[in-house]
Amino acid sequence: MKKNKITTLLVGFAIVTNAQAPKQASTFTQKSNEAVYSKLNFDDTADFTDAKRGFIATLADGKILSKTGNVAVNLNDFAFIKGKSPATVNPALWRQAQLNNINGLFKITDGVYQVRSFDVANISFIETKNGYVVIDALTIGEASAAAYELVKKHVANKPILAVIVTHSHGDHYGGLEGLVAAEDIKSGKVKFITPKGFYEEAVSENVLLGNVMRRRAGYQFGLSLERSVTGQVDVGLGKPFLSGGSSSLLQPNFEVEKTGQKITIDGLDLVFQLTPNSEAPAELTVFAPAQKVFFSAEIASHTYHNVLTPRGAKTRDAKAWAGYLDEAIDLFGDKTEFIVPSHTWPVYGHDKGITFLEKQRDLYKYVHDQTVHLANKGLNKDEIAEEIKLPAELGKEWYNRDFYGTVKHNAKATYQFYLGWWDGNPADYDKLPQVESAKKYVEWFGGEKAALKKATESFQKGEYRWVAEVLKHVIFANPENVAAKNLQADAFEQIAYQSESGIWRDLYLSGAKELREGVIVPKNPVNRAAGFLATLTPEAIFDYLSVTVDGTKAAGKDVKLRFIFPELNKNILVYLKNGVLHQSQTRPNDKTEFTLTIPKAKFVNLLSNPETAREILTSDGVSFEGDPFKFRELASVFEPANPYWNIVTP
Template identity: 45%
Template sequence: MPQAYARKGAEPPVVAAHRAALAELPFGDRQDFEDAARGFVGTIPDAAVTAADGRVIWSLAPYRFLEADEAPDTVHPSLWRLAQLNCRHGLFEVAPRIYQVRGFDIANMTIVEGDTGLIVIDTLTTAETARAALELYRAHRGPRPVKAVIYTHTHSDHWGGVKGVVDEAAVASGAVAVIAPDGFMEHAVSENVIAGNAMLRRAHYQFGMFLDVGVEGQVDAALGKSISRGTVTLIAPTDLVRETGETRTVDGVEMVFQMAPNSEAPAEFHIYFPAFRALNLAENATHLFHNLLPFRGAEVRDPLAWSKYINEAIELFASRSDVLMGQHHWPVWGQARLQTFLRQARDLYKYVHDQTLRLMNHGLTAAEIAETLTLPDTLARPWHNRGYYGTVRHNAKAIYQKYLGWFDGNPANLDPLPPVETARSTIDYMGGADAVLRRAREDFAAGRYRWVAQVTNQVVFAEPGNQEARALNADAFEQLGYLAEAATWRNAYLFAAQELRRGPTAAKRAVGGDPLKALTIDMVFDFLGVRLNGQKAQGKAFTINWVFTDPAAAYTLTLENSALSYLSGRTRPDADATLSLTRATLDAVISRRTTFLAEAQAGRLKADGNLAKLAELASLFDDFTPDFAIVEP
């Protein structure tokens, strides 16, 4: 497989499409640029953050090419505009006593000044960037202590940096409160575990993490530039908010909470600050149309509930607010402007939901709805409604999936052949690869990149060693990437092109650290069930008792019919083996830092009964690595 390749420039149809976009969209509206710069206090060069060993955790230096006024032919001008806005970094004053650090990670850190200390809202993705953000604040506002940390929702870019701003001892002592929405821990640590390996691999496509940064590569991640590459940490909440209208007063600052579960995240809330007339809608009203089903994978989000939460926020808080902020992007100031912003966001999610359901009830399939559904100008033209992260096309498909699932009702699609067999038969029916590629080259020249990507990918699946097919498939994906207004679509297309030219990207996944420790033992055993190779387990049956000494807990794990089941709070006297260990020992084994046998030999795991059953169980588990093929068989 060739490892080096030259990227291609934009083809004439792409250039023409970009020129049309320049004429159609309101590029003369510079309000967002004014808002993104408003309240600037200070920053550090390129927002650069390094680890103790010198590794670059975060830097905006590679994005200096975005200083050019005009978008190049290889980037959609609307996406170029957002990418420029997302380059603004530093400490910003939002309102008296409310500040944000923006551009130091994909998300924002919001800092509220209390009477004696600070309330830190969301702690970025990694401890290193969070520490740098807080240091930036303190460099300009003084060394105030952290009195509370708030997690607005369950995605790791909003809590992973917590140990960069506070330590566990301060939380355990009660000196620092950690406030989060009800259900936070369950969802924060489970979403990316059970299907975590597949999600991580697919995230390579969504975020373009292994693309070169530049005008022919990654330019943005829509919610921010990218994701920092440091240490993900977690401290469990000490205070859960469960109902809308609940209040908390921390260090003299009153906060009113609005619950918004199953919107952008399964556990999420909004925060209103009466004294400052400031409203924080977390990630439910950002400067883009959000994802209802991320490319990386997740449970489908509920746009109807999402719309209702925004509507409720308008009713509860908008008339009493002078500034609207979120945990991505920049604020909106002025009561009239923020109300218009919220109404347009509310109606965007409601419109796409309702119209998808309308077309669905007329019998249209997901693909047909995506091809049919368009926004009215009043929703399409506002910049904050543009599909940089979630597009109308793929969000409509997500809504279809939420209500009707994967099957479109046509029995021809009920049990289709798997991809490779489908591709081989299709290409054979079409007269063979040479005939397909001859036609595909003509269609490429005509700008039919969607079809060329589709049909040449069939050739790749039928004949993965066909270099001509790989090259043309990559070229088509590349042009689609240049065409895309959505950062997610651009990243996915360009990364597909890269992997066709270079082969799958090698990446390692290490399960460990705070997220692993935060898993309940039930979750760990659930994950072991996912890792069990059912074919290897055929004909095997045994029961193992697990007695945990720290913390105290007991489980019975049973292998039967190639499935793992467990019961908590009990052991069985007839078990094949009984193990005594600490939770830390289990974590060490799960994260591959040791083995059950090594721990037994070291005396950290004690076993009664048939220890061979433990070794047999360990031999039945698969290992997952996020480098499986996606764009080829």
Template identity: 40%
Template structure:
């Protein structure tokens, strides 16, 4: 039953089994040297962005109170969960293996420490993917977004107390439902802080925070290893950052708190430990549950992650529901109207602040217009018959937006965001009947290679294209060859080299990591192990019981269960919940209420034991046959029922068949 749960949480580094395929010019990790074409492309980028005006480095350093000489954070068992020191090589001019624009962004993301935003507002940056903000109340701290995991938040708060004061925490503000903004809450608090603690969050926060990625979690988890480059070395030829920050913390306990104050409407006001705040409900922009807020006495606007110092994702490469670009743009415009004429400082959940009314207004207007431009131009081209690939190829921001670094594609990109807009309105089908029912990858690959004259012919032509610098085409062609002949080492080596070059030219941190992870796994094989959920036990306990069964239903092997019929009662003694599971036609349904009289079997247990089974801490078969639960009816039927769930393959192949 462990297959029923997987959350987007800090991923463990994993071991890989196969030896890298050596190639001339490769480093110790197998990554190849930049080619002449890559060097020329990156030189052109450097020349272009050199003309763009910016105060980013001055603003990123402004207000620095203290910065740790060494910033390596470990969990109580000594495992490294954060290493800011590893990125010290990101200084000076960009090497040929990194897009100079991304290099610049990661130089900025390297600036870390405790900063004063304005008197009474402080930020801790560089202790995790996100920022933690601290606001002085009358009697204690108001903590905004306490990072991803307990160790990073605890280390951050220790640094704050060392350099500011040792006041208690009176309130927590969760700006939105992504885990890097709430998971570390236990580390931000001491035992004495819990009494009377206020927890402010947007409407729907708890439901979205505990359920997001649950149904699609296993696939999303695997894809996230590509998006964040979790298995990559941190080197000039490896991971350098995500554009949004350095990376998510790698492990540590994750928890959550139930809100005491819910922000339901824009304009809602709260006074928190003497600090007045005006809130904006922006759920459905960057996150399904999200808020921003303005503090009149500080003239400070917190934009959460509705805005940031890069173009964000309308579709995230790890997989998620597509975001509404028009709604998102509208929320930014609303914030500009509500707070833009008064705010004298902006700060957010990522990156560094902006000071000055005019600069803030320009920043908000640029972010607003970026998402609106992507939306409108995608629809213009689609309504004139362009397909998603054609729109993606044509989509570039106008110079007035592109010349502002805050709008550039360090995280999201114009290419994949335009496809997201298309998907939002039109779905996956581009209207061409040839794409309505294509062969699956392996079957298509065999046919492509045969039509192209066989493996040797494909390799010869691919090498010529590689020598010409056409790495996108090499990747497309050799992907077919690798899927047709997964043991073809020459194809694997050349495809991996093409991915290296595409990575070195990518301005987007996630695009770079996706390409490099592909080349890493082509050379070494997929990881041996996946993710442990034990660190997220605190979060998982908050999941509403029916959601577990909804997730279970998506794990039924429909073919094997097609002719099966079961009715199972489940009773939780500690919560009083009764769930009736019904399986027929390969479909598992569930309802809360009275026990079914015609059930094959019934199980009575605590919800805690049920969660222990789901987390893999208790074996299902041994538990069913043991004394920790009671069973009514046929135990054999119970075992037959549970055998219809498909075991999870958490580390499935991506770049090989």
């Protein structure tokens, strides 16, 4: 077996075309950003008061180290965000970036604490007589461990009794092992509580589609960008410290199955609300009655969220989302004094909190309803996105601004949710592939030089969206046209500088960087296969392998194998037929051409390091029957994904 047949490798190469420094804001961008000051109330400082309220302590040097000694989180990276917004940043986004820069341990009310801005997400602690119940575990174990150390030092040194993960996104569960040992969760010593369907949805989003989502997330979260006034400043929800550290996905030992379900942990009463298909396919909120705290997860925070995230995911149900917020008001509103989101900062006070929930609810429902209204009038998704404008009573609230999700993007997402990608026009139904159509567009433009000349004239008029669109055709027709790439990069950059959304800024600046420098691949890319495979069930592993099958290579093959995992008492039939990989645990008597009995840990090692196959297959606890070449035949159809594919060039 060859290594590249079975494991996901980081492949690709750097293509440095024309590295150049970022440009400054154009006159048009400067005017656009300066106009923001007259549209919004920058004299309102209430958010800054709330974001600083209850501050206890933060990291002395602002750094969190990874297990290898590298800096995984450096709070100093964003120290430049102070004073008036520079011309290269939308002033509203700059304000949000300043608020998300306020980091450390905060007391919300008696017995309730939160650590913010050690990660893009927050981690909350509820103190009980004998320990803590934690809500959300951040992205990496190093960050969650640092947060816990602050709590132990400044509140009380107590053990963690339970961890509640509100939903199936990695920035809320990845750091779990920085708080508790996996063995303590498996044994039930520590409760790991999630919404029903959490594990399946986490696998679906982060494993099956993990490669493409990670690539697109690199754009959305600006992973290649410098932290600077011409680079990344914030993602709207918080600071994306994703440069290192360790994450894992563990199975919960307790699932919340219905709204209104109550549990008591060491005398702490908690009530749950299930909110599936809102911000995540599996999500819940938590109410602590004695503390009068509503933990709103991500269905309410200090920004408009995404109905469809740019990194790619299942489209969310905006109508249901608004309905859950309405339900939360009915369930918990009269008893709530504090609202604690999983991102950004808390809302203090009953009346203020209810207004916050109501206007967040109406934000999602307004864009939903108006999208459907305009679709029924015959407008397509692009036209709807240009048409919808929020009423002042919603749009002028800072927490309803487009810092993360945007009205335009969410209108298109809602259209897609109901009607799909097609707008009904036959001309858009079966269009030519983008490279082929690009060549024809350029020909119709009168050639590359003519197209570039017209694009330059448009750029000088400040028509950056049009320049970005038209130059895509030139670049996809001829990716070696450096002038076209540089001009499109300049257009992307100005759009980014004007963007209120942190992730819009990131994705445009990431596109500009790739146009100028090419796709940059690390010199020593990390093989992440073992890390994520180790946390998956065998069934999830085979689900993952099924989407790595190259259909062309698999065509005509008929292979039947059996995998037995004795310590898990699992007997799984795996067969390749009609170009599709299947698995079954209901056919234990079917004859197979190869049967492998192996502990799951060694199976993961086999998949991750197939060059050691002989050693693994002859080790203790491993046995096989039949033709091992059938295993090789199966492995031959698996195709490693390239996590560094081009986005802005063919």
